[in-house]
Amino acid sequence: MDQNAAKIEIRHASKVFGREERLALDLLDKGLSKSEVQKRTGVVVGIHDISLNILAGEIFVIMGLSGSGKSTLLRLINRLHEASRGSILVDGVDVTKMKASELRALRRRAFGMVFQNFGLLPQRTVLGNVEFGLEIQGIPRSQRRERAQEVIETVGLQGYEQRYAAELSGGMQQRVGLARALAADPEILLMDEAFSALDPIIRSQLQDDLLEIQDRLNKTIVFVSHDLDEALKLGNRIAILRDGRLIQVGDPQEILSHPADEYVSTFVEGADRSKVLTARDVMQNVRTAANPKDSPRVVLRKMERSGFGGLMVIDNGRRLHGYIDLSAVRSQREKEQLSTDLFRPIPTADANAKLVDLIQIITDKGSPVAVIDARQRVIGVVDKSTILAALAQNDDGPTVEENHADPTPAVAMASVPASQAESSASGS
Amino acid sequence: MTSIPTIPLGHWVSHGVDYLTAHYGASLNAVSHFIHSLISLLEHGLRAVPVLIFIPLVAVLSLLALGWQRPRAWGLALFSLFGLGLVWDLHLWHALIQTLALVLAAELLILIVGIPLGIFAAQSHLAEKILRPILDVMQTMPAFVYLVPAVIFFGLGLVPGVIATTIFALPPLVRLTALGIRQVPAELVEATESFGATWWQLLWKVQIPTALPSIMAGVNQSIMLGLSMVVIASMIGAGGLGNEVLQGITQLDVGKSFVGGISVVILAIIIDRLTQAFGQQRKE
């Protein structure tokens, strides 16, 4: 499947609840807010004029405060709500124009839905609940049993098949909900605050499991959440709604580093940035480094000029040889060449390493971390002060900005050819 | 003081009834015939089981329905043995079966009419608005009032007894069915629809099973109301245990009335406990 194809296209979709639909939409078009429209017409605005594409294979998170229209938007996709205006295309076909029978066929084939309060049938066992969707499709009993059993194993529910849903803990019940949604092998999962009713540890577990399942199954997932940390953890992209309008769409880094407005910034303030930002987002360029071929005298001069008490040792191929400090170089002041014995190891990290892990390394080892690419070449460095700066900032920070603006790691080694530096630059 | 003319309400109703008997006689006959066959089928079926098998069978059924591990089940089983044994000993077994057949026939009609009406009322606001006052009237109207039209349309005997009982005992089932279905959590209905269920699948696989405890409570209540009609129905010749009570009253024979009455109570208690058990079993 084409990874960049729009699986779901939402075009100028509006949904308002009430009699005076027309009037309410007119007022909304004129820019009146949800509360003003409600005051004037009595119509409750679900969402208004939202357009966005959801790509095949991505986890798309819809986020916003309670009442901002997240559930409404989600329900327009499988037409549990009828749109007041606009169209919703799934695989290029307009859902809003489908006949009842076509809609049922689409729901059976393409959608699996997971609900906040699970929505399980209390009088059925786990197995009975998981096979429910298949039963609706009229699949013979033995076949659906077999398939249900498979999915039960996928979500880690084996051994619970004959238990009644109500006997299980919330986390287990939601696994049943997830298994039920996956049973018919739908292309799209619609999840409405699926983990919000669970306590934090269980929630985090289920998030991990969902990510792991997604790695294997590669569904298109639309996930509604009011929790920014959850959105950042799960979302490939995030849409932020306020009072029924779309405020911003972007990947987690964009949302964090370029919040579209006050509302988003307030949201973002509370987020645990260390779990989202990566080494790439915060790393500093290596402005000055020692070359293994440098004489101790040259290295000393570099240290003096840069004001650092130690330097990374990086060769012409930009490979890391270690770290050297002032006293070690001084002891060899008269030598022609640096002795490799003086190079101390320095921890390295991948550009995608999360800040939270870098913090761990830096505090454990008490030294900066070199950021390397897949071919083991140095592309930047992260130290304690870089991290503190990144965590402290609320909006566009200078470090992030710097990396975006200047993708060339300006390793201050005269010997590094500019072209090579360019090619290994890994921007965002 | 000027006298206000009396509105001839009673007159109109009589005329309406005359009109109906004149023009729909054939359909009324068919209904009458159907109900008559239903009752005799039930009565013959019940009589086919000898008393000495019937009574232990009820005891066993109690154990099965309430769960044999429970003391309450044994209590009901013993009660059935002694209670029904007493009725038999009092030579009222024949009357008891007749009453049971009448109540079961009425309950069958109530189920056939009441559950669809309840479903309808749950799903349409309009239907609910129309049905509610009608049900209110049906439930508060004195039971005797149903006897007259029943007799006019269907003559004397078991059939009008069943009809009057049906009408009188119908409302709780309609109400509780509608209530049960409306109380199915919205998320459950949404979930079902999200899997592409048809209206019919939603009803059969989700709404009715989830509403079953409430529906069973309606069944229980309507049977109890039906039993309370037994004496009244015997006034138009429905026979059975009610007849014993009625004869006792007309002959000022307290003993006879009491014996008939206690038999009705025994039957009522057994049926009540059994239907309640069926309703609760589903919940667990």
Ligand SMILES: Nc1ncnc2c1ncn2[C@@H]1O[C@H](COP(=O)(O)OP(=O)(O)O)[C@@H](O)[C@H]1O
């Ligand atoms: N069925 C409905 N009838 C009337 N108003 C509704 C209905 N569903 C949602 N709304 C209103 O639409 C707005 C958005 O609701 P919702 O999409 O559920 O928000 P969220 O999921 O973001 O909390 C709210 O103001 C809510 O009261």
Ligand SMILES: [Mg+2]
């Ligand atoms: Mg919601």
